[in-house]
Amino acid sequence: MSENLYIPAEASKSEKYEAILPQIEALISGEPDLYANLANISSALKEAFGFFWVGFYLVKGSQLVLGPFQGPIACTRINPGKGVCGTAWMEKKTQLVPDVELFPGHIACSAASKSEIVIPVFKEEEVVMVLDVDSDILDDFDAEDQKYLERLIRILEKTF
Template identity: 50%
Template sequence: MSQDKKTLYVELAQQAQAIVAGETDKVANMANISALIYWALKDVNWAGFYLIKDEQLVLGPFHGKPACIRIPIGTGVCGTAAAENKVQLIQDVHQFSGHIACDAASNSEIVIPINLSGNLFGVLDLDSPLIARFDSEDLLGLTKIVEILQVAMEK
């Protein structure tokens, strides 16, 4: 991990920990975490959450332009992450079969599943107007933030 990015994610993890410390409200925590990520990372045009409701993903707290409200499980990058309960790191969303273009300006995406009590709760989704914006360094840093959020929401 490059030192700058490593330092950034260490600081973001510390800030995320401080934000969620003592707070058990899931919506409040997701709202603050989405704001933290959106304003801290360069070249990100959307950062937020989709939550499992009625066997589909439903828009949760986010920062960015208005987004798709409902995404079927197994459809698009978010729906695939939910169906497989597996991170999706997509360098070029236009090459992803079944991509849902909520914002035509988005060109790359990373989606990280969120599990509570062993069950899929939702996903963290980040979009960028740049091709190949997200890499393994982002994956490690964002996964740590999701882990912090999961611990807070389990309480």
């Protein structure tokens, strides 16, 4: 596949997801390097939706460590159960947060972040990383984002 992303102009959110998911799948399915795949996924999501921050934190030992991302500089390490990412890791479930200021223990990597969704990525039933997507708009994520981003993560999980 060519490294161009087709994003339909004037498309709804669901139409954009429906357009980019197969493209991302084609892009990462033949590439064995995890970091290359995570970088391209982050870039594709940022390009398609203009999210404030998109990236991955990988489980390394007893912490989540910053991986490939798109956006402003970020926290490098997150402890288990801390913030939205650490909570998604420990609870092994997606965290959909309409207002990060109201999330207990929120880690403010950027004061511009207002809402967040974090999806855990599994290998052999253990969380090995999380996809973190931040918006500078309150209540910017919904069940539709959750559905499609979880579908994207299932595609990623098939590659390792």
